[in-house]
């Protein structure tokens with residue numbers, strides 16, 4: 001079950017953080033450096049498509065989420081999740097169904113998210 005309103009400001013600041021990561025040079029460097037720490041694959045729960053608000057393009061078929069603009073989806077969606085914070089913010093909406101991705105332990109302070117304050 002998705003609880004849309006929970007931690008709404010954290011949801012929106014996470015969206016802004018990922019937008020800046022996806023659209024700046026130092027953000028993209030950070031994304032590249034985070035990838036080796038990421039495990040798993042998308043389980044198509046669709047919860048990340050509800051962050052802040054329900055995306056117009058998400059549809060469900062047999063309980064699995066599908067993006068109706070998959071080949072043209074924004075960079076923010078393509079790179080999700082970049083780090084454990086993204087998953088923690090997504091868990092505000094739905095803790096019952098976990099994200100298919102997870103992160104192995106990241107050495108303290110490395111790599112540095114240039115937009116960590118958001």
Ligand code: SF4
Nearest residue numbers: 042043046048099100
């Ligand atoms: S929250 Fe994770 S598993 Fe669910 S749709 Fe998004 S990336 Fe996929």
Ligand code: SF4
Nearest residue numbers: 049055057058067077
């Ligand atoms: S564009 Fe697609 S992947 Fe991105 S939030 Fe919307 S439905 Fe989800």
